[in-house]
Amino acid sequence: xxxxxxxxxxxxxxxxxxxxxxxxxxxxxxxxxxxxxxxxxxxxxxxxxxxxxxxxxxxxxxxxxxxxxxxxxxxxxxxxxxxxxxxxxxxxxxxxxxxxxxxxxxxxxxxxxxxxxxxxxxxxxxxxxxxxxxxxxxxxxxxxxxxxxxxxxxxxxxxxxxxxxx
Numbered sequence: 130x131x132x133x134x135x136x137x138x139x140x141x142x143x144x145x146x147x148x149x150x151x152x153x154x155x156x157x158x159x160x161x162x163x164x165x166x167x168x169x170x171x172x173x174x175x176x177x178x179x180x181x182x183x184x185x186x187x188x189x190x191x192x193x194x195x196x197x198x199x200x201x202x203x204x205x206x207x208x209x210x211x212x213x214x215x216x217x218x219x220x221x222x223x224x225x226x227x228x229x230x231x232x233x234x235x236x237x238x239x240x241x242x243x244x245x246x247x248x249x250x251x252x253x254x255x256x257x258x259x260x261x262x263x264x265x266x267x268x269x270x271x272x273x274x275x276x277x278x279x280x281x282x283x284x285x286x287x288x289x290x291x292x293x294x295x
Contacts, residue, residue: 132159150180154189166193184210200238204245211249222257223282223294229259229274231281239288246289254292258282 139156146152157172170193177186187210194203224231246254262275286292 130162132163135159136163148179150176150183150186153179154185157189161189161193166196169193182213184213187213200235200241204241208245208249215249221254222259223285224259224278226257226260228261229278231285234285234288236288243289254289255295256282256286256292257295 136156136159139152139159143149143152143156153172153176157169157176160166160169160172170190173186173190173193176183177190180186187206191203191206191210194200194206245251259278262278263271264275264279266272266275283294286294
């Protein structure tokens with residue numbers, strides 16, 4: 130996970146090939162891993178300007194909007210991605226994939242999501258649990274933590290019916 134090095138490599142590539150949208154998408158992902166949403170958003174915006182017909186830029190930008198509680202903008206970006214390619218799918222995590230933190234639930238957001246899923250004829254969603262869960266560990270505290278996270282995730286997923294959990 131050498132994101133500084135990856136960003137440096139992408140900077141050199143972008144200097145030589147400034148019109149390749151995927152380079153901005155990938156550098157934006159590095160910025161996001163480093164928790165710099167300002168630079169990640171700038172890269173995703175640039176990727177969209179370079180290739181407004183690729184749904185991936187809108188999908189990635191929607192994540193930043195959602196992280197910043199700009200849910201209407203996130204939904205707008207996801208709708209744009211769906212308009213471009215209704216067969217495009219993406220995975221989501223119910224919480225921080227490497228930890229236990231989860232955003233506070235908002236029933237209004239869940240209702241909007243259900244409406245969008247129905248309007249766009251989505252199939253069942255597949256949510257991913259946190260990587261840190263280990264229900265089979267010998268460590269009782271870690272096992273209890275995993276059971277607590279699993280129970281919370283399943284309760285959260287009930288807000289959007291007909292989904293799967295991985």
